[in-house]
Amino acid sequence: ETGVTQTPRHLVMGMTNKKSLKCEQHLGHNAMYWYKQSAKKPLELMFVYNFKEQTENNSVPSRFSPECPNSSHLFLHLHTLQPEDSALYLCASSQYWGLAVSRDTQYFGPGTRLTVL
Amino acid sequence: DQQVKQNSPSLSVQEGRISILNCDYTNSMFDYFLWYKKYPAEGPTFLISISSIKDKNEDGRFTVFLNKSAKHLSLHIVPSQPGDSAVYFCAARLPYSSASKIIFGSGTRLSIRP
Numbered sequence: 001e002t003g004v005t006q007t008p009r010h011l012v013m014g015m016t017n018k019k020s021l022k023c024e025q026h027l028g029h030n031a032m033y034w035y036k037q038s039a040k041k042p043l044e045l046m047f048v049y050n051f052k053e054q055t056e057n058n059s060v061p062s063r064f065s066p067e068c069p070n071s072s073h074l075f076l077h078l079h080t081l082q083p084e085d086s087a088l089y090l091c092a093s094s095q096y097w098g099l100a101v102s103r104d105t106q107y108f109g110p111g112t113r114l115t116v117l
Numbered sequence: 118d119q120q121v122k123q124n125s126p127s128l129s130v131q132e133g134r135i136s137i138l139n140c141d142y143t144n145s146m147f148d149y150f151l152w153y154k155k156y157p158a159e160g161p162t163f164l165i166s167i168s169s170i171k172d173k174n175e176d177g178r179f180t181v182f183l184n185k186s187a188k189h190l191s192l193h194i195v196p197s198q199p200g201d202s203a204v205y206f207c208a209a210r211l212p213y214s215s216a217s218k219i220i221f222g223s224g225t226r227l228s229i230r231p
Contacts, residue, residue, distance in 0.1 A: 004160065040126065042119065043161075043206070043221040090160050105151065106219075108160030 003027065004109035006091050012115045013081065021076040021112045023091030031097040032074040033106065034066060035090040043090065049074060050097035081116045088113050120144050121209050123222035131230055136194040138225050140207030143188065147209040152181060152192050155204045155224070164205070165192070194227075202229045 004025045013019050025032065034046040048056035049068040063085075065077040074091055092106040122141045130136045140150075148169045153161035167174040167181045167190070174181050180193045194201055207222040 006160075009158075040223060042121070042223045045219070092160070105163040105166070108153075108162065110158060110160050 004091060004093055004107050006109035006112050008112060009110065010113045012117065014117050015081060019078045021089055023074040023109055025072055025093040027093055027107060029093035029095050030071055031094045032068060033092040034076055035092060037088040037090060048097065055097060083116050086114055086116045121207055121220045121222040123207055123225045125225050127226040129228045129230055130197050132199060133196045136197045136201065136227055138192040138205050138227065140190045140222055141188060142209050146211055148212040149210040150183065150190050151208045153206040153208060155206065161206055197229045199229050202227060
């Protein structure tokens with residue numbers, strides 16, 4: 001399989017549940033990202049990993065915990081979420097961190113539609 | 118305060134005509150601008166980009182224009198086709214900085230009617 005894949009595609013969870021989102025990229029990229037997209041809002045960057053090291057945490061609440069075991073896999077662990085955390089969570093990857101080269105771009109996965117009850 | 122704004126949440130264009138999607142920005146330090154296209158149930162896909170040192174970039178039916186003095190860019194699609202119906206995101210990058218400085222607009226939903 002090629003590109004960026006995300007599982008599950010849909011997730012419904014209660015506020016006391018613990019769940020994890022998975023992202024995998026088959027592009028040989030070095031940087032991976034988690035974004036949150038809420039309705040009618042811009043994509044919000046949550047975390048950035050460069051060569052498996054976290055380089056950005058955009059003031060994300062601790063109930064979201066990322067993990068990057070290798071440069072191809074990225075997880076987002078969810079714990080005691082709130083209903084306002086319901087959103088589309090997108091994973092992306094790029095060859096270079098921060099699109100340092102002008103021809104670089106981010107490749108996005110299809111997203112996980114999360115609903116918190 | 119949004120640094121990248123797409124003020125039109127939706128746009129409807131007849132097939133074969135020109136679609137013009139607009140984007141305004143506030144930070145003059147942005148050096149690179151990108152357009153992404155998103156279909157339902159899929160992630161955004163890169164469409165076209167432009168460096169701040171240029172005022173036009175063309176790729177097939179897609180042309181992006183940049184007006185730095187007005188801090189405005191636009192995406193032109195001509196002729197518009199049914200498959201162009203999607204949400205289009207404008208994004209901007211600060212030079213040699215972290216990904217947190219790649220800032221997206223809220224998107225414009227383009228509908229191509231027959």
